[in-house]
Amino acid sequence: MKALLFKGKDQPLTVGDFKKPRPVKDQVLIRLYAAALNHRDLWVMQEQEQMFPDGVILGSDGCGVVEDVGEDADPFLVGMEVVINPSLEWGANPMVQGDKFRILGFPDNGTFAEYMVISKKYIFEKPEHLSNEECAAIPLSALTAYRALFSKARLRAKEKVLITGIGGGAALWLLQFAVAYQARVYVTSSSREKIEKAKTLGAAGGFVYTEADWAAQAQKETGGFDIIIDSAGGDQFNRFIELALPGGRIVNFGRTAGNITDVATRLLYWKQLSIHGTTMGTRDEFLSMLDFIESRKLKPVIDEVYPLAQAPEAFKRMEQGGQFGKIVLKIGS
CATH class of the missing domain: 3.40.50.720 (NAD(P)-binding Rossmann-like Domain)
Known part of the structure; x- marks a missing residue:
């Protein structure tokens, strides 16, 4: 599959081939429609000192369709269009994230790719009133x-x-x-x-x-x-x-x-x-946020949409700071 690869600080982002993942246990395989950039991606690129010769896939925001499931995931999920919650392993205390908390996209491989796998507990049905690009602009922000x-x-x-x-x-x-x-x-x-x-x-x-x-x-x-x-x-x-x-x-x-x-x-x-x-939020807050957006038919403001192959140009726009709204990568359909 094609993916946007981060290999280390001061290394150029490259779109290259990456092994297509397979879902195991409670995971689902998502064919991604679109992903969106966040400043967090820039901070990882600018501050991460470790080198990754094989590349890491950044990206916290994504929207797509379930294409396959692991053995502990309901096969009826296949074909569902979904938005992904990037707030992983929050923990039991709603007031603050626990020790295992992390954000999708680093160190876990994220959404800047044609496919990704993630636990079924982090996927939610795509709001019907939103396009794929609009849906991808929701999660982290x-x-x-x-x-x-x-x-x-x-x-x-x-x-x-x-x-x-x-x-x-x-x-x-x-x-x-x-x-x-x-x-x-x-x-x-x-x-x-x-x-x-x-x-x-x-x-x-x-x-x-x-x-x-x-x-x-x-x-x-x-x-x-x-x-x-x-x-x-x-x-x-x-x-x-x-x-x-x-x-x-x-x-x-x-x-x-x-x-x-x-x-x-x-x-x-x-x-x-x-x-x-504050940072990110709980599963309950993600559900409440989606309900708020759906009940009021809110739509994100989108600045520009780039194809995955032009992701380096998308990041340049974010670095320049002139955007008004989310910068989105179109990946599939």
Whole structure:
């Protein structure tokens, strides 16, 4: 089968031949229709020091059809169109992942291939209202967004929400989820064009975070936020402490701007703020997320679709940071 192979840091991604896997025990064999890129794939490529001469298949997001099953999987699954939950071995505690937790796509072979095998417990029926490419754009980013907004921040209708770094997959799911839940949503970006695009999806306004006075503008326009969800960290995090309303909740799930360098401690306790870290989510949250998407007929924002053979170009687009929505690889049909 053809697969996108990662062989080590500073090594070019290559599309090559890889042995087609066979399902065993409770596994299913999935012929993949489409897969989607995540920043996690970039971090693995940039930070993994080990070399893999035979190649590892990255990719956490995927959609396809069950083509074969192992001996402990129901043969009636064959022919089912499915979306894959990449949150593997979460564990028994819904509050935090266990020691065996890992994310599909590294170290396990992932979705950037024509075929993959995975336990039957990680497949769910494809939402009927979505195309194959749209379905592939759901798993990692939508699950992360759902847990951040509902399980951690505990969004209530009519609350004011600030979402940082609009344009990425998780941020756009956050926007769509919050708007669908009747929140008043604002966004930040370094691009006014992205802010305007976010407004077409229901954002009430936005702020250019590269402008020195963006937080003052946000405070003047909104009066502060009940919920702030951030995927960057870095030295701007203290602005969120200032912008949070008393009793506010701040959730972080990323580090694209580096480590948090400062926190206004007095404001933190005097406002009685809550700061939550989060990553991925449980099986129950994945099911609830799918139900939320299906019941409201939500669709992901897709930036570009590339054939698998052009995956290196797709990654270049992600590295450049100009995308608005998910970057998807079309694999089969």
